[in-house]
Amino acid sequence: MPNGxxxxxxxxxxxEISPLQESVAELVRDGDVVAMEGFTALIPFAAAxxxxxxxxxxLTLVRMxxxxxxxxxxxxxxxxxxxxxxxxxxxxxxxHRFRDAVERSWPHPLELEEHSHAGxxxxxxxxxxxxxxxxxxxxxxxxxxxxxxxxxxIACPFTGEALTAxxxxxxxxxxVHAQRADRDGNVQLWGITxxxxxxxxxxDRSLVTVEEVVDELDPRPGxxxxxxxxxxxxxxxxxxxxxxxxxxxxxxxxxxxxxxDAISRDREAFARWVEEVRA
Amino acid sequence: MTPDDRMxxxxxxxxxxxxxxxxxxxxxxxxxxxxxxTHAPGLVLVYESGCIGAKPTRLPLSxxxxxxxxxxxxxxxxxxxFNYWLQPGRIDVGFLGAAQIDRFANINTTVIGGGxxxxxxxxxxxxxxxxxxxxxxxxxxxxxxxxxxxxxxxxFVTSVGYxxxxxxxxxxxxxxxxxVKVITDLGVLEPDPETCELTLTALHDGVSVxxxxxxxxxxxxxxxxxxxxLAPSDAELAALRELAPV
Numbered sequence: 034m035p036n037g038x039x040x041x042x043x044x045x046x047x048x049e050i051s052p053l054q055e056s057v058a059e060l061v062r063d064g065d066v067v068a069m070e071g072f073t074a075l076i077p078f079a080a081a082x083x084x085x086x087x088x089x090x091x092l093t094l095v096r097m098x099x100x101x102x103x104x105x106x107x108x109x110x111x112x113x114x115x116x117x118x119x120x121x122x123x124x125x126x127x128x129h130r131f132r133d134a135v136e137r138s139w140p141h142p143l144e145l146e147e148h149s150h151a152g153x154x155x156x157x158x159x160x161x162x163x164x165x166x167x168x169x170x171x172x173x174x175x176x177x178x179x180x181x182x183x184x185x186x187i188a189c190p191f192t193g194e195a196l197t198a199x200x201x202x203x204x205x206x207x208x209v210h211a212q213r214a215d216r217d218g219n220v221q222l223w224g225i226t227x228x229x230x231x232x233x234x235x236x237d238r239s240l241v242t243v244e245e246v247v248d249e250l251d252p253r254p255g256x257x258x259x260x261x262x263x264x265x266x267x268x269x270x271x272x273x274x275x276x277x278x279x280x281x282x283x284x285x286x287x288x289x290x291x292x293x294d295a296i297s298r299d300r301e302a303f304a305r306w307v308e309e310v311r312a
Numbered sequence: 313m314t315p316d317d318r319m320x321x322x323x324x325x326x327x328x329x330x331x332x333x334x335x336x337x338x339x340x341x342x343x344x345x346x347x348x349x350t351h352a353p354g355l356v357l358v359y360e361s362g363c364i365g366a367k368p369t370r371l372p373l374s375x376x377x378x379x380x381x382x383x384x385x386x387x388x389x390x391x392x393x394f395n396y397w398l399q400p401g402r403i404d405v406g407f408l409g410a411a412q413i414d415r416f417a418n419i420n421t422t423v424i425g426g427g428x429x430x431x432x433x434x435x436x437x438x439x440x441x442x443x444x445x446x447x448x449x450x451x452x453x454x455x456x457x458x459x460x461x462x463x464x465x466x467x468f469v470t471s472v473g474y475x476x477x478x479x480x481x482x483x484x485x486x487x488x489x490x491x492v493k494v495i496t497d498l499g500v501l502e503p504d505p506e507t508c509e510l511t512l513t514a515l516h517d518g519v520s521v522x523x524x525x526x527x528x529x530x531x532x533x534x535x536x537x538x539x540x541x542l543a544p545s546d547a548e549l550a551a552l553r554e555l556a557p558v
Contacts, residue, residue, distance in 0.1 A: 072361050072390055073376020097390070098439075121436030123374035124337055128436075135434040147422075149438040150360055151394035158391045170399055171443045174472035174484040180428055195485060224381045225361045228390045255387050280378050287373045 048218025048264035053242065053273075056266040057083040060206050060238050061092075064113075068095040068157075068204035068236060069102060072227030073123065074280060076102050077210040079273035080242050082310050085109045095204055097153045097228065101276070101293050104128040105310075107143060108303050114144040116202070118153045122297075125290055129297040139300070147181055152199045156183070157228045159201035160235025166198045173197065207236035210274045211259075212281060213250065214243045218261035221250045224280030226257050233259055242270040244282050253281075313544060315497035316456075317552060318516045320346060321544040323407075323454045323495040331404045332356040334444050337375045339454045340407035342555060345371055349551045358403060360440040362388045371555045394440070398447050401487055406448030410455045411435050412466045415509050415530045416480075417453065417473025417491040419445065420466035428468065438470050445471035450489045457496035457527040464530045474508035498524045500541065504533070514539040 051059070061067060061084055069077050081102045084092075093114040094103050101122065106112055108130030120131050134143035148156070155167035168187060173195070178184040183200035209229040211222035220241045222229060233239045241264050250258065261267075272282075276289035296302045316339075323343035327333060329352040335344045345368065348355045357366045361376035365385030372380055381387050388397070397403065412420035421441060425432030445451055451473075455461055473491045474480055481490050494501040499515035512524050513535040525532045544552075 073374045074361075074378065074381070117437065119436050119439035120434075123376075125373075132434045136431060147437055149442045150390065150440040151398070151443040154389075154391040154394050158395075169395070170485075170487075171446065173446070173486065174469065174475055174480070175438075175442050176422070176428075176469045177438065177442070224378065225363070225376050225387060226389050227362070227376075230389065231391060278378055280381060285374070285377055287377075290373065 047261040048241070048267045050214070050218055050246065050267045050269070053079060053083050053268040053270055056240050056268045057087055060240050060266060061087070061089055063089055064091045065205040066093040066095060068202065068207045068232045070096060070207065070209050070227055070229045070232040071274065071277065072097065072225055074225040074227070074278055075210045075222060075229070075274050076100060076277035077208045077242050077273065078102050078275060078277065079270040080208045080210070080240060081106055084111060085307065085310050095202060097150055098123070099128060099131055101128070101290065104130040104297055107131055107134050108140070108297070109307050110140045112143060114146065116146040118148045118150045122290060122293060125294055129294070130303060133300070146183060147177065148184070148199065149177065152184065154228055154231070156199050156202040157231035157235050159199070160203050161231040164201055166200050168196050168198055171197050202235055204232065204236040206238045206240065207232040208240045208242070209233060210242045210279070212243065212279055213245050213247050214241065214267045215247060215250050218264055218267045219250060220259040220261070220264055220267065221253065221256050223253045223256035226255070230257050230259060233263060238265045239263070240266045240268065242268050242273040244271055244273070244279055245269065313549060315516070317544060317549065318541070319454060319456070319495055319497045320552060321548050322500060322516070322541050323452065324350065324548070326452050326493050326495060327352050327355055327405060330354045332358060332402065333405045333407055334358045334360070334398060334403045334440070334448055335407050336409055336439070336441070336444070338409050340409055341375070342371060343454060344407055345555055346548070346552055349555070350548055358393070358397065360390070360393060362390055362393045364388065364397065394443060398443055401447060401449065403447070404449045406444035406451045406488070408441055408444060408451060408453050408471065410453055410461065412461055412463050413453060413455055413473070413494065414463055414466045416475060416477055417494060417503060417510055418466050418469050418475065419453065419471040419473065420468045422468040422470045424467050441471040445473070445490070446486045446488060448488045451491040453491050453494045455494065455496060457498045457524065459527060459529045462528045462530070474503060478506070478508050498527060509533060511535050512538065514541050516541050517543050
């Protein structure tokens, strides 16, 4: 199967719990396809900052909403390619590092593979399902299929109806943030759960950063549990989703999202921000 | 009262009580929340973050603020919100913004100028909009009117309105009716029933036809029974003030 996936991988029985630096060094390599999900909530910022510190290069970054987290990775020169569906600062405006890369090739050119949200969500679902593609109604009449080779028309084999196929996403590594894990590395997350489950199940390897490790995962309404044997590494990083949020732990820092605009807009201000992350 | 207030109030009024509405962030979210606080308390707000029936007390900054999840009737994953809820036609009204819109109400939120590979301005991209525009029962667009935004042809078709004109939606197999109203800071445009061309059907009080024409990048047609929108009421304006984002 593509990407080294096997139907009969023998997973270790539990995820290994290790410090963030070790987890990122172990799982993220130059040139990897790296999905980092969390739809507005639970965005794995701390892990991204660790990738910047470790100076990873030529990554294909995959994320529905690049958000500040990919603006930072792109500006820091970690990315060669971006797979995405909506690249703005929600409610604020542009992601200026993303725009600088696309409009002026700074710090270097950025290849784009562009989808709609529905397309990206289906691509993850296909990857998690072990299928080569997903079928959906979408994109018809738009200019996106002309620009994006992973969107193709397909006929329903039963009725002949014209539908759209999107290629599965099969990241080398998926990184997500969750509220908590137990000591066996079973992960529990709740609130807006986005495509985190699909991203982890679609990927070869995965890292989940968590607010805390607890003895027992008592049930929470609407929570998703990723069994420890589906996760490669867990790292404990309290507040690891700031300035996004972790429901039950802290709120979204809307002021930080607004303040990012000025930092992102100016290459020097951004360079100072990177220095602080690396320090 | 600002022109934006008039636009937001007019957009809120376009929503009917009991509608199920797929809400984009920014002006659409403000208008939909205003509607729920005024004439349409039974309006069901659906956000692409998976929040169904959200009832925020303050206006969210993003489509995924915690307030949306904690006040929702149900929270589902992103594949589910698009596949189970939007795609089969469970949503009455889609509410969209635009960077560019053309005379057939096609929307561009991708690139402006210079072509796709070397754009002058890189916009955020599609988000949920292409499928919202395709699959909702109908679509309302809210956008400030200017010659830069209202163009003869969009630089990139991110979301389809009426394509190149009558019959295109049917030909493309798009299930929803498409954009039924474009609400701006100057007035309201609606597709002509024969030609699908966006036509000025109402002006906000105090705005002239010439102003609307000057803010439109094509030869704007004006409905013979051109109306005037009712000025926002004190209650509507007060509700709008209370909605100020956190």
